[in-house]
Amino acid sequence: MKKMITIVGARPQFIKVAPVSRVLRQTYQELLVNTGQHYDFNMSGVFFEELQIPRPDYNLEVGSHTHGKQTGMMLGAIEEILMKEKPDGVLVYGDTNSTLAGALAASKLHIPLFHIEAGLRSYNRQMPEEINRVMTDHLSNLLFAPTERAVHNLALENIKHNVRLSGDVMYDAVRYNYELARSKFDVSNLGQSKGSYYLCTIHRAENTDQPTRLKAIINSLFGLEIPVLLPLHPRTHKILKGLGLMEEIHKHKHIKLMEPVSYLEMIILEMEAKGIITDSGGVQKEAYFAKVPCFTLRDETEWEETVETGWNTLVNPLTMDLNKVMNQKRMSSYKDDLYGNGHASQQIVSQLDAFFG
Known part of the structure; x- marks a missing residue:
């Protein structure tokens, strides 16, 4: 059984992990690393109870610091875990400092890196999230894009291979x-x-x-x-x-x-x-x-x-x-499949299976 390490640390990532872990753990050994980027109970711990996410195997308890210090602390701690556990792959989500730290640690140790929610761009480099997502995308071995627009954004940066249109795992979570x-x-x-x-x-x-x-x-x-x-x-x-x-x-x-x-x-x-x-x-x-x-x-x-x-x-x-x-009137049109069909998690695990052959 392949071993996967999933790295989370902020509220949106807890939400995204839940549906993917449910599917992933059917065929993979998953270890969950919580960096503690959000450390208030209502911003982290409660999600493990509500969303039936397994308790983290590692809690880094990094807490709030400047971007550089926080990312550096995470990078060192994650590197130690990866060297100890020797996983077959690392899963990261979104665009937080936890995402970037996990991506850097995995890439430097030559461990396959998989980015869920790849290809998002605001084109504002003043946003720390933009730096995190761009760097993570360029380091990843498989990129799971939630929308056609995300796939297009990656192509503009010459990332055309190993990109998969998966749909959005947050849609999975809301439906569930x-x-x-x-x-x-x-x-x-x-x-x-x-x-x-x-x-x-x-x-x-x-x-x-x-x-x-x-x-x-x-x-x-x-x-x-x-x-x-x-x-x-x-x-x-x-x-x-x-x-x-x-x-x-x-x-x-x-x-x-x-x-x-x-x-x-x-x-x-x-x-x-x-x-x-x-x-x-x-x-x-x-x-x-x-x-x-x-x-x-x-x-x-x-x-x-x-x-x-x-x-x-x-x-x-x-x-x-x-x-x-x-209070202005607006024209709106709703597309049910804009973010996929609610089965992004299954799509992602299926592509992981194909990657490992």
Whole structure:
């Protein structure tokens, strides 16, 4: 039996691992490495319980540091694990520092590297995620692209071989978990009903690390006319407090602050919202799956398909009136197969089988 090491460390990766691991472990020995890039329980540990992911075989507990220090700490620790375990392959997901550290460690030890969610591009090199995903793609032995656009992006960089159009594993996860989520959570417990609120998430450095931009986002939320549910990432909470914005938020009763929510609860909050305001790549896609209008607080997105279909609108809070944008009529067309057929995990494992022959 082939041995695979899967490296995760941030919230979106826990979600993506669940459906793939379910299929992978039928024929492979999988060891799970949690770098601890997100270390708050509600941002990591709860997913292992909710999504029935096996507990990690290794917990690195790296925590929050500067990008260089965090990536370096992960790289050294992952290298030691790979040298000890001698896996046949390494699986990485997405575009986090954990992804890049795993990719570097595997490539330097000449261990086959497989990148799930390859080919995404925002074409903004100021985003650390863009650097991570580009470097990982160029190091990978097999690249699993979620969309036709991702395949095209790779071809533009002359990556044409060993690219597989797999579909999106996040679509697998939403399809699998929606009924479970409905059985556990109800927005009425938050005093809301379907379509009575907006859901907002803010965590990207391009927003949180620029005080003028972050203040503009918060001021935009103040101008909205219905409740805004705002689950706060711990880092965002700390920055808002440091800027003195938490006091202002508390004055606006329609802004409903929440602790970070579990993945299953997030699915329900997304499905029942009137609209979603976010800077998260994953939430943009989940909004599309939920057929809920999304307003992305960024100047570009790696999920251009959601904009082209009319379900997602890019909003620069410094130059655009969020309330006005959200109330504009828009043409939208929904494509059921935009992100595959919900069986990306099976496609990926089948291609791994072919790779190993």
